Amino acid sequence: MTMGALDDPIGWAAAQAAADPVRRRVLEALARRAAALPPGALREQLVAKLVRRARAEPAPLPVRRATNSASPLTELVARLRAGASxxxxxxxxxxxxxxxxxxxxxxxxxxxxxxxxxxxxxxxxxxxxxxxxxxxxxxxxxxxxxxxxxxxxxLAPPQAAADKPARPVAKKAPARRR
Structure with missing residues (x-):
């Protein structure tokens, strides 16, 4: 572990060259979290994680497909249509x-x-x-x-009127005379 990273994690993270803005933000967040902790085992673990992340090989960016290339589903449909009866x-x-x-x-x-x-x-x-x-x-x-x-x-289930039982008609009580 680097002594500068343990003493000043924020300054050490700022000195690291990270071309990827997301990676740089992750390193800065780890450094802020480590700097907020008092010296001890937890701070050392966070600084070690910070150093590992900074030295790790960045993940390759995903390669986008060309817009004119067909998707696998499109290729399947084309093959089915070609061999159609x-x-x-x-x-x-x-x-x-x-x-x-x-x-x-x-x-x-x-x-x-x-x-x-x-x-x-x-x-x-x-x-x-x-x-x-x-x-x-x-x-x-x-x-x-x-x-x-x-x-x-x-797709909706059939809702026939014959399937539903008729509601019983409530009988009104006779009106009272005063």
Missing amino acids: PELRHVQAHHRTWSALRLSRRMAEVSVPVPEHLGPLNSQVLVARALQQLQALSPDYLQRLLTGLDTLAA
Whole structure:
């Protein structure tokens, strides 16, 4: 252990050249903690840890992948599509058409006239209006939104009214006469 590190840990840590700012901050924090302690075994242990950290070889920085390289999942999907049967390729070719047909069917359901007596702030009226405006602004986004909603609806457990028992009707007690 270095005697200068034991006497003045903060000055010793400041004199160490650490190119990595995180590493430098760790050394400074250890030095401050050691300097705050009175001389003794605990301070010596912290200074020893400080010296070990300062002399240790810095960890290599992670190498980033090139942005144009494919991820393993992308490579797997590409291999599956390349070896796909003719039926699967046929389904993939018509997927966009089927999606457009499903969207037009869903929009026809939404576009059904809403009764006027509900008022302009009724939730059914507001949802219908919002979906119609969304179709005009961004049909692709609307298609993805409806696909996501269909997926959530398929995942939700069925909540049939027949499954729930009817609540018993509470009988009112006869009114008392005074």
